[in-house]
Amino acid sequence: MTPTHFQYDLLAQCGRARAGVLHTPHGDIPTPVFAPVGTAATVKGVPPRDLQELGATLVLSNTYHLYLRPGDELVARMGGLHRFMGWDGPLLTDSGGFQVFSLPDLRTVDADGVTFRSHLDGSTHRFTPEKVISIEENLGADIIMVLDECAPPAQREYNEQAVRRTHAWAARCQQAQTRSDQALFGIVQGGVFPDLREQSARFLIDLDFPGYAIGGLAVGETKAQMHSVLELLDPILPENKPRYLMGVGTAEDFFEAVACGVDIFDCVLPTRLARHGAALTHAGRINLRNLALAEDTGPLEDGCACYACTHFTRGYIRHLMVAKEIVGLYLASIHNLHFLLDTMRQIRASIFAGTFEQLKANRLPTLMRTA
Amino acid sequence: MTPTHFQYDLLAQCGRARAGVLHTPHGDIPTPVFAPVGTAATVKGVPPRDLQELGATLVLSNTYHLYLRPGDELVARMGGLHRFMGWDGPLLTDSGGFQVFSLPDLRTVDADGVTFRSHLDGSTHRFTPEKVISIEENLGADIIMVLDECAPPAQREYNEQAVRRTHAWAARCQQAQTRSDQALFGIVQGGVFPDLREQSARFLIDLDFPGYAIGGLAVGETKAQMHSVLELLDPILPENKPRYLMGVGTAEDFFEAVACGVDIFDCVLPTRLARHGAALTHAGRINLRNLALAEDTGPLEDGCACYACTHFTRGYIRHLMVAKEIVGLYLASIHNLHFLLDTMRQIRASIFAGTFEQLKANRLPTLMRTA
Numbered sequence: 160m161t162p163t164h165f166q167y168d169l170l171a172q173c174g175r176a177r178a179g180v181l182h183t184p185h186g187d188i189p190t191p192v193f194a195p196v197g198t199a200a201t202v203k204g205v206p207p208r209d210l211q212e213l214g215a216t217l218v219l220s221n222t223y224h225l226y227l228r229p230g231d232e233l234v235a236r237m238g239g240l241h242r243f244m245g246w247d248g249p250l251l252t253d254s255g256g257f258q259v260f261s262l263p264d265l266r267t268v269d270a271d272g273v274t275f276r277s278h279l280d281g282s283t284h285r286f287t288p289e290k291v292i293s294i295e296e297n298l299g300a301d302i303i304m305v306l307d308e309c310a311p312p313a314q315r316e317y318n319e320q321a322v323r324r325t326h327a328w329a330a331r332c333q334q335a336q337t338r339s340d341q342a343l344f345g346i347v348q349g350g351v352f353p354d355l356r357e358q359s360a361r362f363l364i365d366l367d368f369p370g371y372a373i374g375g376l377a378v379g380e381t382k383a384q385m386h387s388v389l390e391l392l393d394p395i396l397p398e399n400k401p402r403y404l405m406g407v408g409t410a411e412d413f414f415e416a417v418a419c420g421v422d423i424f425d426c427v428l429p430t431r432l433a434r435h436g437a438a439l440t441h442a443g444r445i446n447l448r449n450l451a452l453a454e455d456t457g458p459l460e461d462g463c464a465c466y467a468c469t470h471f472t473r474g475y476i477r478h479l480m481v482a483k484e485i486v487g488l489y490l491a492s493i494h495n496l497h498f499l500l501d502t503m504r505q506i507r508a509s510i511f512a513g514t515f516e517q518l519k520a521n522r523l524p525t526l527m528r529t530a
Numbered sequence: 531m532t533p534t535h536f537q538y539d540l541l542a543q544c545g546r547a548r549a550g551v552l553h554t555p556h557g558d559i560p561t562p563v564f565a566p567v568g569t570a571a572t573v574k575g576v577p578p579r580d581l582q583e584l585g586a587t588l589v590l591s592n593t594y595h596l597y598l599r600p601g602d603e604l605v606a607r608m609g610g611l612h613r614f615m616g617w618d619g620p621l622l623t624d625s626g627g628f629q630v631f632s633l634p635d636l637r638t639v640d641a642d643g644v645t646f647r648s649h650l651d652g653s654t655h656r657f658t659p660e661k662v663i664s665i666e667e668n669l670g671a672d673i674i675m676v677l678d679e680c681a682p683p684a685q686r687e688y689n690e691q692a693v694r695r696t697h698a699w700a701a702r703c704q705q706a707q708t709r710s711d712q713a714l715f716g717i718v719q720g721g722v723f724p725d726l727r728e729q730s731a732r733f734l735i736d737l738d739f740p741g742y743a744i745g746g747l748a749v750g751e752t753k754a755q756m757h758s759v760l761e762l763l764d765p766i767l768p769e770n771k772p773r774y775l776m777g778v779g780t781a782e783d784f785f786e787a788v789a790c791g792v793d794i795f796d797c798v799l800p801t802r803l804a805r806h807g808a809a810l811t812h813a814g815r816i817n818l819r820n821l822a823l824a825e826d827t828g829p830l831e832d833g834c835a836c837y838a839c840t841h842f843t844r845g846y847i848r849h850l851m852v853a854k855e856i857v858g859l860y861l862a863s864i865h866n867l868h869f870l871l872d873t874m875r876q877i878r879a880s881i882f883a884g885t886f887e888q889l890k891a892n893r894l895p896t897l898m899r900t901a
Contacts, residue, residue: 200849204856208837229824229849236825237845245841453600454607466579470616474608478571478600485575485856 160333162369165301165342167401167422171511175393175420178510181401183249183301184340185241186216190401191417191510193503194219194251194425195496199228200244203430204485204492207245213465213496214504219251219425220244222294222304223258227277227284231297239299250300251425253405254291254332254346257374260309268308270324288331296338302403304372305332307346312380318350321375326362333366344370344403351384353391360395371396372403373421382415389419396420410439410502411526414519417506424503429495434488436480439498442525445473447491452477465497466490531704533740536672536713538772538793542882546764546791549881552772554620554672555711556612557587561772562788562881564874565590565622565796566867570599571615574801575856575863578617584836584867585875590622590796591615593665593675594629598648598655602668610670621671622796624776625662625703625717628745631680639679641695659702667709673774675743676703678717683751689721692746697733704737715741715774722755724762731766742767743774744792753786760790767791781810781873782897785890788877795874800866805859807851810869813896816844818862823848830861836868837861 164184171178181188194217195202195210202210202218210218220240225231237243240250259266259275266275272287288306295303306328310321325348336343345363349355363371373392376385389404396402403423404416413424429439438445440460445452458468459476467476467490479487502522509518535555542549552559565588566573566581573581573589581589591611596602608614611621630637630646637646643658659677666674677699681692696719707714716734720726734742744763747756760775767773774794775787784795800810809816811831816823829839830847838847838861850858873893880889 199853199855200846201853201855201857204860206837206857206860207841228853229845233825233845237827237843243843243846243849245846454604456608466577470578472608472614474600474604475571475614475616478614482570482572482599484570484572485859486572486577488856489575489577489860 160336160339160343162342163339165369167370167399169398173510173513173515174418176417176506176510176515177420177422178507179401179422181422183342185247185249185301188216188249189507190422191413191503191507192217192423193413193499194423195429196221196425196427197244197246198427199224200234200240202496203434204488205430205496209493210246210496211248213493214500215248215496217249217251217423218246219253220298220300221255221258222252222291222298223255225252225298226255226294227279231294235297235299241299249302251302252295252298252300252304254295254304254306255286256291256307257309257406259286268324270327272306273308288328289335292332292335292343296336296341299338299341301341302370303341303343305329305343305346307348307374309375309378310348310350312350312375312378312384314350315352318348318352318355322348322355322359325359329363330366333368342369344368344372346372346374346405347392348375350375351380351388353387356388356391357395360392364395364397368400370401370403372405374405376404377407377412386415386419389416389421393420409526410499411523413499413503413506414523417510417515418519429499430492433491433495436491438491439495441522443527447473447477447480447487449477459491459494460498463494463497464501465494467494531707531710531714533713534710536740538741538770540769544881544884544886545789547788547877547881547886548791548793549878550772550793552793554713556618556620556672559587559620560878561793562784562874562878563588563794564784564870565794566800567592567796567798568615568617569798570595571605571611573867574805575859576801576867578615580864581617581867582619584864585871586619586867588620588622588794589617590624591669591671592626592629593623593662593669594626596623596669597626597665598650602665606668606670612670620673622673623666623669623671623675625666625675625677626657627662627675627678628680628777630657639695641698643677644679659699660706663703663706663714667707667712670709670712672712673741674712674714676700676714676717678719678745680746680749681719681721683721683746683749683755685721686723689719689723689726693719693726693730696730700734701737704739713740715739715743717743717745717776718763719746721746722751722759724758727759727762728766731763735766735768739771741772741774743776745776747775748778748783757786757790760787760792764791780897781870782894784870784874784877785894788881788886789890800870801863804862804866807862809862810866812893814898818844818848818851818858820848830865831869834865834868835872836865838865
């Protein structure tokens with residue numbers, strides 16, 4: 160189905176890096192874009208008005224979690240996910256496949272779908288391609304994903320089988336779709352194997368999806384292996400469709416993957432790190448419980464424009480973290496989201512300016528450090 | 531010491547209910563006023579900009595907690611409590627006495643002061659009147675409290691002794707004060723005993739404090755006993771000084787105590803109830819985990835102007851509570867604070883309008899219900 164109100168415009172390139180805009184029924188998404196993750200219909204610790212203030216333009220939520228709680232049918236009766244969670248910008252839902260395949264003891268997979276147990280109460284459930292589309296249509300996100308099978312990246316036979324299933328399921332998802340206001344993305348699988356990846360991309364391109372996700376990465380393979388897959392896929396995937404690297408990641412990854420033509424990213428990292436007491440900065444990660452910060456009157460990061468950095472000191476935020484105060488998690492989450500969203504905005508600006516490679520060369524060396 | 535930049539102006543009365551304004555170095559406080567409690571230099575779950583948006587004009591923080599962590603000297607080196615916690619409006623600190631006397635197994639009291647163990651690490655500490663003033667001067671709140679002894683309200687002998695100590699300590703606190711930009715309040719003790727309460731009030735009035743707190747209430751006595759004490763003290767306490775009922779409380783208590791001439795209130799209740807999953811409404815408390823709310827598309831309270839009620843449904847907030855999501859606590863905290871702050875604003879307006887008794891008669895009957 161060709162979705163209405165959905166189109167990707169490629170506006171500029173710098174090397175292979177792409178800057179564009181993705182039009183959706185709930186607004187335009189400047190790309191490349193980082194999507195904060197709202198697992199259970201909420202970005203942990205961060206209310207929607209803060210996401211808006213941070214300049215988030217796309218939020219991801221998890222089909223698996225919402226299906227189990229509060230239930231996709233309930234969300235539909237409450238007016239859909241946008242209205243339910245109070246976010247009227249663009250939304251993306253994954254297929255639930257990643258969560259199901261992350262629970263190896265709790266699921267059995269066959270050609271028709273996957274049976275799994277709820278991590279909440281142990282009850283048994285089944286996802287088929289048709290069921291997943293039905294759930295995602297109940298949720299009503301602007302961008303939705305096909306059901307795919309995620310295999311461990313280096314197991315050849317498993318990946319051959321997973322690619323076959325993923326392809327069959329992708330076609331069934333496409334057939335099952337009834338809403339024309341959602342863009343259904345295919346998901347390229349194939350682990351670290353170039354021939355499988357190419358085969359997967361070409362199969363899905365033949366099905367003519369409005370966008371392509373790259374799955375099965377950032378799941379244990381090396382960075383070099385990830386980059387090889389991205390470099391391989393870049394010239395194969397159609398230029399006029401958005402490319403989404405699922406579950407990635409860090410600012411370092413943004414630079415590496417944008418350099419291979421990726422447009423969309425998502426990751427729980429900024430809010431998860433914040434809850435674990437870490438702040439992201441251009442000079443590496445900071446442990447916010449560090450005694451050395453106790454009387455530090457500087458902001459989390461010099462020059463940062465976020466609410467946390469413009470109003471509070473490292474010393475105060477350290478106090479909140481040590482005292483296990485919720486506002487500490489909130490301020491660190493705000494800062495970490497700002498850091499990634501702002502890094503992506505700088506990347507996009509550098510693509511228009513033709514300076515992406517310089518920005519990448521300047522920024523990459525310090526990002527990996529832990530301060 | 532007569533504090534500079536501190537003055538109470540009584541502007542209107544309706545029966546014994548008083549409306550006024552309290553001028554402080556960090557701004558004016560319209561009274562009667564409810565102060566949200568920021569125990570550890572943060573109102574749990576609610577950033578300062580939200581407090582500002584909610585119209586909070588006074589925030590309380592706890593000397594006992596800040597002395598232990600992060601330490602009052604550290605707060606002083608960080609520029610004082612206002613700057614440390616990012617709240618530049620009026621602040622009030624208690625004396626730490628209430629916390630110390632709430633830890634009966636961990637403290638010994640003598641004429642000179644009280645020795646106690648930290649609830650954090652068991653280390654031994656000592657509060658004397660002089661030490662408490664030194665801590666409160668390091669913190670730098672606009673309104674500070676004398677060290678007092680809180681006795682169980684119905685024990686006669688204990689209260690006689692506690693009143694004697696409280697008086698001696700009040701005089702020593704007054705002598706110890708060196709900063710003229712903080713208003714030091716005396717604290718009336720005496721349990722439920724009218725003669726002790728009167729004796730305590732008159733002794734403290736002779737010391738001429740810029741304001742008077744009423745301590746030792748809301749600690750186990752009946753509502754009727756509390757009202758008796760307030761009615762007794764109202765004509766004794768000077769009309770041109772603010773009266774602060776410590777640790778109270780609920781919207782019901784506001785009506786009862788304002789009717790007895792009280793000007794200042796504080797309580798952890800709105801944020802604590804929110805963390806326990808309860809919302810305050812004019813029709814009583816709501817259990818936010820209640821299954822009956824799962825598909826409720828209404829706001830926490832009809833007509834409420836807070837961010838939670840203008841943007842989210844009961845059904846969504848119930849989902850967040852069941853899923854233990856931080857944003858659920860945040861939204862319920864915002865709403866509960868708004869409920870109490872707005873109730874107090876309505877009380878103040880009714881005093882000016884001469885309709886306080888009608889408002890009280892209309893509102894009291896439903897407030898006690900649990901929906």
